[in-house]
Amino acid sequence: MTTAAIVMLIVAMVTVWGGFIAAVLHLRRSPEVPDNDQGFGADDYVRTT
Amino acid sequence: MTQQAPPGAPAQRAPREAFSSRTVFILAAIGSAVGLGNIWRFPYIAYENGGGAFLIPYLVALLTAGLPLLMLEYGIGHRFRASAPLAFRRLHPKTEWIGWWQMGISFVIAVYYAVILGYAMLYTTFSFSKAWGDDPGTFFLSDVLKTSEEVTVGLEFVPSVLLATSIAWLALLVVLLLGVQNGIGKVNLVLIPLLVLMFLVIVVIALTLPGATDGLNAFFTPNWTALTDSSVWVAAYGQIFFSLSVGFGIMITYSSYLKPKTDLASSGLVVGFGNSSFEILAGIGVFAALGFMAGVAGVGVDEVATSGIGLAFIAFPTIISEAPFGTLIGVLFFATLTFAGFTSLVSIVEVVVAAAQDKLGLRRRTAVLGVVVPMALISLALFTTTTGLNLLDVTDNFVNQFGIVAAALVSVMLLTAGFSALPTLRDHLNSVSSFTLGRTWMVMVGGVTPIVLGYILINTLTTTLAEGYGGMPTWFVNTFGWGTAIGLVIIALLLSRLPWPASSAASDLSPSPAILDAHVDRHRMRGDQPLARWSDTALRTPALGQDFSYRTVEEGADASPGRHAAEPAAPDTPGAPAPGTTAGTGATAPWTSGAAGTTDPARTEEDPR
Numbered sequence: 001m002t003t004a005a006i007v008m009l010i011v012a013m014v015t016v017w018g019g020f021i022a023a024v025l026h027l028r029r030s031p032e033v034p035d036n037d038q039g040f041g042a043d044d045y046v047r048t049t
Numbered sequence: 050m051t052q053q054a055p056p057g058a059p060a061q062r063a064p065r066e067a068f069s070s071r072t073v074f075i076l077a078a079i080g081s082a083v084g085l086g087n088i089w090r091f092p093y094i095a096y097e098n099g100g101g102a103f104l105i106p107y108l109v110a111l112l113t114a115g116l117p118l119l120m121l122e123y124g125i126g127h128r129f130r131a132s133a134p135l136a137f138r139r140l141h142p143k144t145e146w147i148g149w150w151q152m153g154i155s156f157v158i159a160v161y162y163a164v165i166l167g168y169a170m171l172y173t174t175f176s177f178s179k180a181w182g183d184d185p186g187t188f189f190l191s192d193v194l195k196t197s198e199e200v201t202v203g204l205e206f207v208p209s210v211l212l213a214t215s216i217a218w219l220a221l222l223v224v225l226l227l228g229v230q231n232g233i234g235k236v237n238l239v240l241i242p243l244l245v246l247m248f249l250v251i252v253v254i255a256l257t258l259p260g261a262t263d264g265l266n267a268f269f270t271p272n273w274t275a276l277t278d279s280s281v282w283v284a285a286y287g288q289i290f291f292s293l294s295v296g297f298g299i300m301i302t303y304s305s306y307l308k309p310k311t312d313l314a315s316s317g318l319v320v321g322f323g324n325s326s327f328e329i330l331a332g333i334g335v336f337a338a339l340g341f342m343a344g345v346a347g348v349g350v351d352e353v354a355t356s357g358i359g360l361a362f363i364a365f366p367t368i369i370s371e372a373p374f375g376t377l378i379g380v381l382f383f384a385t386l387t388f389a390g391f392t393s394l395v396s397i398v399e400v401v402v403a404a405a406q407d408k409l410g411l412r413r414r415t416a417v418l419g420v421v422v423p424m425a426l427i428s429l430a431l432f433t434t435t436t437g438l439n440l441l442d443v444t445d446n447f448v449n450q451f452g453i454v455a456a457a458l459v460s461v462m463l464l465t466a467g468f469s470a471l472p473t474l475r476d477h478l479n480s481v482s483s484f485t486l487g488r489t490w491m492v493m494v495g496g497v498t499p500i501v502l503g504y505i506l507i508n509t510l511t512t513t514l515a516e517g518y519g520g521m522p523t524w525f526v527n528t529f530g531w532g533t534a535i536g537l538v539i540i541a542l543l544l545s546r547l548p549w550p551a552s553s554a555a556s557d558l559s560p561s562p563a564i565l566d567a568h569v570d571r572h573r574m575r576g577d578q579p580l581a582r583w584s585d586t587a588l589r590t591p592a593l594g595q596d597f598s599y600r601t602v603e604e605g606a607d608a609s610p611g612r613h614a615a616e617p618a619a620p621d622t623p624g625a626p627a628p629g630t631t632a633g634t635g636a637t638a639p640w641t642s643g644a645a646g647t648t649d650p651a652r653t654e655e656d657p658r
Contacts, residue, residue, distance in 0.1 A: 001262045005269035008101025009333075012269070015108060016329050020322035027315040030483035032071050 065130060066229035066413070067306050073234040074307055075319050080237040080392030081299050082324040083244070085165060085361075086292050088386060091328040092335040093356030096268055098284045099275030106276065106285035107325075114501055115289040116321045117493035118457070120486065121464070122295055123313045124474040126304030127481070128561045131554060132403035133298035134545070136305065139559040141468050146545035147460045148404070151298035153537040154452040155400035158297070160428035161441045162394050163221070167214035167433070168193070168362060169386040176369060176379025185366035190438075193362075197435040200521050202529075204434060211433040217391070218425035224395055225402060225417045229306050233395055240388045247381045247388075248330055254374055255337035264340020267350035268332055283508065286501045291449065293324055294393065296457030298400040305403070309560075314482035335360070338378075342368045361386060398424065410552035439521060443530045446518060450509045451534035458502040465495030470564045477561070 001009075068074040095103040129136040134148030171193065175181060181188040190196045195207050224232040255261055275281045290296065304313070336350070342364065343350045355364055361383075369379035398421060406416035432441055464470040471491045479485045518526045549555035565573060 001266050002270060004271055005101060005266045008104065008269040008271050009265065012101070012104050012329055015104070016322065016325045020319070020326040023315065023318035023322045026483070027071075027312060027319055030312050030315065032311075 065306070067308055068234050068303075069230050071307075071311055071316060073230065073238060074303065074311070075316055075323075076241045077233055077237040077392075077396070078300065078303055078316070078320045079323045079327075080241050081303065081396035082293050082320060082393075083241070083327045083389050084292075084294070084393035085162075085386060085390050086288075087324065087328045088331045088335070088389060089357050089360045091288060091292065092268065092332040093354060093360065094284055094288050095332055096336065096354055098281040099272045100267065101269040101271035102273050102275055103281065103285065106282045107289065110282075110285040110289040110501075111321060111325055113493050114286055114498045115293050115295070116317055117490055118290075118295045118461070118498055119293055119300060119321055120314055120317045120478055120490070121461070121471075121474060121494050122300035123304040123317055124478045126301035127307055127309075127311070127313055128474065128477045130305045130560050132305065132407045133301045133400060134404050135407040135554055136301050138545075138555065139561070139563060140464075140470060141563050141565070144460075144463055144468060146541045147456065147463065148298065148301075149544040150452075150456045150459075150537060150541035151296070151301075152401055152404040153540055154297040154448055154456060155299070155397045156424065157444060157448045157452070157533055157537065159394060159397045159401065160424055161432050161444050162390065162397065163217050163425070163428050164210070164214050164432040164437060164441060165358075166217040166387055166390045166394060167210050168358075169383050169390060170213045170217065171209060172362060172366070173380055173383035173387060175366075176376055176383060179366070179370050179375065179379070181366045181370070183370075185370075186363045188366075189358075189362045194438055195435045196438050199436070200439045200525050201436055202431070202434075202440060203436045204430070205436070206434050207437075210437070211429060214429055214433050215425070217394070218421065218428065220391070221394060221398060222417065222421045222425070225398060225421060226414060228413060233399060236395065237392055240392055244385055244388045244392075245327070245330075247385050248327070248334060251378060251381050251385070252330060252334040252337065254372075254378055255334050255341070258337065258341035258372055260341040260344025261337035262340065263344060264336035264338065264350055265333065267340065267354070268336035283501075283505055287505060290457070290502070291453070292328065293321065294396070296453045296460070297397075298404075299396045302400050302403045303396065310481055312481060312483050313478050314484055314486060338368045338372075339364065341372060345371050407554035408547075408549065410550060410554060410556075439525070440529055443518060443521060443526060444533055447530035447534045448537075450513070451506070451531075452537055454502055454506050454509075455534070458499060458506055461494060461498050461502070465491075465499070468564060468569075469566050471495055473564045 068077065095107070098106075125136050125140060129139040131139060132148070133151045134145055137148035138145035193207075194210065195205075197203060197205070224236050226232065227235075294300070307313075336354075339353050340350055343353045346353065353364060365379070365382055369375040369382070372378055401424070402413075402416050402420045405411065405420050406413060409416070411419070431437065464474070471494060475486050475491060517523065518530055
């Protein structure tokens with residue numbers, strides 16, 4: 001492969017795959033809220049109308 | 050909390066279905082975004098538009114249009130927790146038709162998309178025997194599809210395609226019947242990791258083929274002068290836009306199945322970059338294989354590079370016939386195509402199912418059967434015939450160019466300028482996300498994307514009007530191309546005028562109030578046109594615990610009477626409270642009771658009714 005192609009291959013992998021890995025790591029830093037009270041049943045609505 | 054149901058609401062409705070976790074949602078969203086376009090469209094688009102240099106417009110498009118649009122749709126779906134038509138209706142009753150337009154687009158895409166799945170499934174089995182022989186092109190058109198010379202619509206079915214497509218619809222029916230978590234969620238939980246794994250094997254084999262480096266050279270060698278060409282930038286925005294499957298209700302529907310506290314913006318980043326990561330992987334695999342094919346044929350890579358149906362069903366069979374481990378490559382390639390397409394098809398049909406379910410107040414099982422069976426029959430009748438391929442081609446082009454692009458353009462313009470919804474949606478996203486979106490996000494969504502989408506739309510509109518489409522007969526293009534594109538808008542407008550039955554999901558209270566404009570909706574705010582007609586837009590649930598933006602609404606009630614402010618209501622007008630008073634507004638202007646409830650929950654209880 002030519003140098004230019006190899007450079008762009010690496011740049012593409014680093015930016016896109018690196019971006020994906022960074023996004024996953026960022027998401028994992030904020031853990032999911034435990035969802036005992038997250039249901040959206042009728043109980044969760046204040047009925048005033 | 051009172052348990053009194055609003056008038057006309059069904060006594061009990063099962064709670065809205067939900068994905069069991071954020072991870073399942075993200076996999077489902079990636080499964081929706083990663084489709085045939087990632088495998089057979091991206092590699093060629095990148096190669097055609099500057100090779101390695103395409104990465105720059107591509108990343109710019111991802112950051113300035115793709116991710117902001119993705120987050121916008123997450124915001125709408127998650128805030129209003131409904132299918133596309135009901136979510137838009139809850140946002141503002143006058144935007145409901147956009148949701149129906151998106152549903153119509155999904156309907157049309159699904160009926161032809163399933164047929165391509167049928168082809169991919171057939172070719173998975175052909176890979177064992179390399180049934181295409183020496184001439185895959187003729188084999189595909191004449192032996193498999195038995196394509197008719199005439200461009201028309203006929204009823205001469207091709208049994209093998211009919212059978213394969215029926216199997217695809219049957220599998221889809223089963224998955225959707227199983228529900229959001231057990232069907233859609235679990236299918237993506239299995240298929241997406243499998244898809245990546247299988248494609249990695251393809252890439253490894255392809256890279257060991259002689260000539261693979263020539264293909265990668267062609268794919269990655271940057272042509273920097275391409276960056277000065279505006280068409281390259283348009284191609285980048287188009288690729289990002291179509292690839293992320295934004296603009297036709299999928300992400301609204303999926304995010305409505307998320308739990309109230311879900312990190313939306315960060316999930317969007319994972320989905321957006323995940324989709325692009327698979328595209329890069331596909332580019333490497335496809336061009337390594339094309340490099341081998343060019344080497345065998347003794348021609349340059351430019352002579353074999355192609356996209357779409359030609360790449361999958363004509364170029365790849367050639368590679369499979371000649372490469373070592375050909376059968377393995379073939380089975381893996383067509384199986385990945387099938388899986389990628391299937392997870393996308395699931396999400397597309399779910400848009401229609403959810404809309405029908407909300408509108409008619411059906412149970413999921415009834416809605417799935419009532420939607421999928423007719424769709425399957427239409428799909429089989431129109432596209433598995435000898436004349437199906439041309440119809441598929443025309444419908445695909447028009448529903449993409451003048452359906453998805455136009456609907457996305459209209460929706461971002463209305464959400465930005467028409468209904469000023471972006472600040473509220475921004476605040477909603479920020480209330481649950483681990484990083485905040487600010488003015489930049491609003492400029493991207495409300496400024497950059499309308500310009501880009503408008504340019505793409507006008508561009509293709511003028512070209513298609515001047516040159517027709519693909520040399521096909523005018524009547525055919527008019528009926529199935531323009532007819533579909535324009536018909537979808539008319540049907541959407543008509544559907545939005547149909548009243549919602551009392552048993553529909555519109556009778557349930559919305560988790561969030563409608564987004565009202567201080568000026569445009571001043572009559573509604575003053576109670577002259579009470580929102581009670583739209584009981585679904587009345588209240589938000591305290592379960593969200595979010596600090597929503599009531600800025601606009603409060604402006605309308607308290608603003609000093611300037612040029613654009615609402616006129617103060619006459620004190621003797623019945624049902625119109627004086628500005629600034631909150632007592633009694635719960636009855637006539639329910640959205641303020643939601644706002645008041647944030648600071649003083651007791652107030653709603655004291656509501657004298």
